[in-house]
Amino acid sequence: MKTALKLAYRNLVGAGLRTWLNVIVLSFSFVVIIWLKGIMMGWDYQAKSDMTDWQIGGGQYWHEQYDSFDPFTLSESHAVIPEQFNKEIALGDMVPMLMVQGTLYPQGRMQSVTIKGIDPHQNLFLLPTHRLDTVVDGIPAIIGLATAQDMQLEKGDLVTLRWRDANGTFDATDIVVVDIFSSNVPAAEASQVYIPLQTLWEMSDMEGEATLLTFRDEDEERAEVQGWVLKPKEVLTASVDKILKTKTAGQSVFYIILLLLAMLAIFDTQVLSIFRRQKEIGTYIALGYTRREVVGLFTVECAMHSILAVLVGALYGIPFLAWQAKAGWTIPMDAGDFGIAMAQTIYPVFSIGLIISTVLIVVVVTTVVSYWPSRKIAKMNPTEALRGRIQ
Amino acid sequence: MNYYRHITVMKFAIAIIFTFALMPLHAQPTADQILERVDRNLSSDNRVFESTMIIHGARGSRTLTSRTYAVGEKRSFTEYLSPPREEGTKMLKLEEQLWIYSPSTDRTIQISGHMLRQSVMGSDLSYEDMMDDRKLTETYDATVIGSEVLDERNTWVLELTAKVDDLAYESLKIWVDTERYIPLKEEFYAKSGKLLKRAVLSDVVQIDGRWFPKTILYKDMLKQGGDGTEFKITDIRFNENIPDYIFSKAALKQ
Numbered sequence: 001m002k003t004a005l006k007l008a009y010r011n012l013v014g015a016g017l018r019t020w021l022n023v024i025v026l027s028f029s030f031v032v033i034i035w036l037k038g039i040m041m042g043w044d045y046q047a048k049s050d051m052t053d054w055q056i057g058g059g060q061y062w063h064e065q066y067d068s069f070d071p072f073t074l075s076e077s078h079a080v081i082p083e084q085f086n087k088e089i090a091l092g093d094m095v096p097m098l099m100v101q102g103t104l105y106p107q108g109r110m111q112s113v114t115i116k117g118i119d120p121h122q123n124l125f126l127l128p129t130h131r132l133d134t135v136v137d138g139i140p141a142i143i144g145l146a147t148a149q150d151m152q153l154e155k156g157d158l159v160t161l162r163w164r165d166a167n168g169t170f171d172a173t174d175i176v177v178v179d180i181f182s183s184n185v186p187a188a189e190a191s192q193v194y195i196p197l198q199t200l201w202e203m204s205d206m207e208g209e210a211t212l213l214t215f216r217d218e219d220e221e222r223a224e225v226q227g228w229v230l231k232p233k234e235v236l237t238a239s240v241d242k243i244l245k246t247k248t249a250g251q252s253v254f255y256i257i258l259l260l261l262a263m264l265a266i267f268d269t270q271v272l273s274i275f276r277r278q279k280e281i282g283t284y285i286a287l288g289y290t291r292r293e294v295v296g297l298f299t300v301e302c303a304m305h306s307i308l309a310v311l312v313g314a315l316y317g318i319p320f321l322a323w324q325a326k327a328g329w330t331i332p333m334d335a336g337d338f339g340i341a342m343a344q345t346i347y348p349v350f351s352i353g354l355i356i357s358t359v360l361i362v363v364v365v366t367t368v369v370s371y372w373p374s375r376k377i378a379k380m381n382p383t384e385a386l387r388g389r390i391q
Numbered sequence: 392m393n394y395y396r397h398i399t400v401m402k403f404a405i406a407i408i409f410t411f412a413l414m415p416l417h418a419q420p421t422a423d424q425i426l427e428r429v430d431r432n433l434s435s436d437n438r439v440f441e442s443t444m445i446i447h448g449a450r451g452s453r454t455l456t457s458r459t460y461a462v463g464e465k466r467s468f469t470e471y472l473s474p475p476r477e478e479g480t481k482m483l484k485l486e487e488q489l490w491i492y493s494p495s496t497d498r499t500i501q502i503s504g505h506m507l508r509q510s511v512m513g514s515d516l517s518y519e520d521m522m523d524d525r526k527l528t529e530t531y532d533a534t535v536i537g538s539e540v541l542d543e544r545n546t547w548v549l550e551l552t553a554k555v556d557d558l559a560y561e562s563l564k565i566w567v568d569t570e571r572y573i574p575l576k577e578e579f580y581a582k583s584g585k586l587l588k589r590a591v592l593s594d595v596v597q598i599d600g601r602w603f604p605k606t607i608l609y610k611d612m613l614k615q616g617g618d619g620t621e622f623k624i625t626d627i628r629f630n631e632n633i634p635d636y637i638f639s640k641a642a643l644k645q
Contacts, residue, residue, distance in 0.1 A: 103613075105613045105614065105615075107615065108613070108614055108615020108616060109614070109615070109616075110611070110613075110614055160585075160613050162581070162587070162613060164559075165582065167556040167557050167558075168557055168558075168559060169553070169556075169557075169558055169559060169560070169561050169582055170559055170560055170561070170579075170581045170582070170587055171561075171581045171582040171583050171585075172581040172583055172585040172587060172613065173581075173583050173585065
């Protein structure tokens with residue numbers, strides 16, 4: 001085996017430019033595949049972490065009527081906060097949120113919004129709710145950057161808000177935009193207005209009621225509560241998993257094309273070398289090599305392209321990927337328009353598992369592709385091969 | 392003697408002055424009576440009417456025509472006749488439920504909950520506004536707060552405060568024609584007292600012994616741009632014989 005490896009290495013290096021071209025193409029595939037997978041992992045990590053910080057915390061209890069995809073359920077989705085959560089809420093480890101459908105009139109245009117009542121002193125979310133504890137000429141409100149851009153609102157703007165109370169009676173007042181935040185989580189921003197919970201209770205005649213209860217600790221074992229549906233974090237982030245699964249499937253096509261190109265070069269090289277080195281094959285057999293050993297030798301030699309590619313890829317790939325992990329990749333279009341939790345700049349995450357699995361896949365595929373043309377050797381007539389006659 | 396006679400004459404004169412002074416007050420009906428007369432003019436057991444709705448938006452106007460059959464406050468059926476895009480769209484209201492049939496999709500959907508609060512075809516009216524046909528006397532307490540001349544017509548100004556919980560508007564201000572008992576202007580207020588909507592009623596005509604406004608201009612007062620929604624009744628008939636099958640879901644697809 002040692003001799004085979006030594007021979008293979010010598011033959012490879014001896015082939016010169018042809019080997020290095022193959023190695024470079026293969027190494028390029030390596031680096032690109034690892035980079036793309038790193039982007040996916042980075043997105044997954046970032047999206048879930050942003051969702052935790054801005055939208056879902058460690059998990060939530062939803063009012064049983066609440067459906068996040070149907071804003072029309074909001075009018076029925078509210079109930080008194082169960083007493084058993086009072087202590088957790090007092091400690092700041094649970095944040096109740098009441099949601100009411102409303103209409104905002106920026107510059108006199110009608111815009112449908114969800115009014116969210118939240119405790120200004122909460123620290124479970126990164127929302128700048130402390131700014132709601134301000135005395136202004138109206139109800140203090142914070143909005144997301146996406147809403148501010150859509151409705152052309154700026155900090156300090158006074159705008160009329162209309163809503164209905166629990167009985168369906170209209171009410172309207174002015175709100176003052178005291179802060180605008182940017183979160184990368186469209187679900188926490190789009191068409192939403194955050195105001196103090198106490199104020200919304202008074203406005204809607206829904207004293208002590210909530211639509212959502214978000215808790216901090218995701219690991220704690222939680223019981224089902226009558227009238228509320230427990231939504232653990234993994235359920236709430238399932239949408240991200242689904243999107244990533246779809247994206248990964250789409251990217252696999254790209255990996256296959258990349259690998260196909262590299263493998264085509266490997267395959268060609270192998271076919272060519274078997275064709276041109278018939279005399280050598282004949283000599284090996286004449287020297288007592290079994291055909292299987294010769295096939296092995298040629299397979300190892302060709303598969304060694306991938307080992308060299310790993311080394312060459314590491315040469316430029318490690319600095320490149322390390323730089324990417326630090327500087328991130330800025331999406332060349334507005335990520336907010338995608339409607340999913342996605343930062344404008346994604347920082348790829350490269351795990352050891354990701355790198356080893358990618359290396360293994362490429363090495364195995366290269367070996368299989370190298371073996372394929374080598375099988376021809378087994379069918380060769382040694383005498384003819386020794387003469388160098390084409391068979 | 393003269394003195395006593397003088398006193399008697401004075402008393403008589405004061406009594407006459409008071410009687411005449413109080414006469415207009417006696418002549419003016421109470422707020423509830425006014426509302427009752429208004430209800431009598433506007434409500435009917437059943438009616439069939441054709442109407443035109445002109446929605447004046449910021450970027451131009453749209454006109455929709457429709458034919459409506461209504462029985463009491465609970466049942467109504469509307470079919471849109473134009474424009475071609477809305478032609479054949481039908482709405483059926485039964486009790487508190489509303490269904491809409493769209494010919495382009497050949498589907499009937501039920502409008503419920505919050506959807507009832509959405510605007511009807513981009514107008515200043517919500518489905519709920521169109522559905523709530525309850526009599527004013529049943530839903531509001533009224534007080535006469537003054538009188539005004541509106542478009543050369545004498546009106547009483549009434550302030551209406553909700554007496555039931557489930558009303559869209561907590562209070563209303565209406566200007567009622569003193570002769571014809573028809574509101575010529577209505578203002579709808581939020582609980583906070585903010586003016587939300589205004590309706591101006593005109594083209595008052597007498598049909599079958601009752602006065603009826605043939606044109607109503609609605610305007611969402613919080614919205615800027617656009618001149619509101621004009622609702623014109625082009626033809627109206629009261630107490631017609633409307634067959635029952637009209638108020639069925641099956642009639643929507645016919």
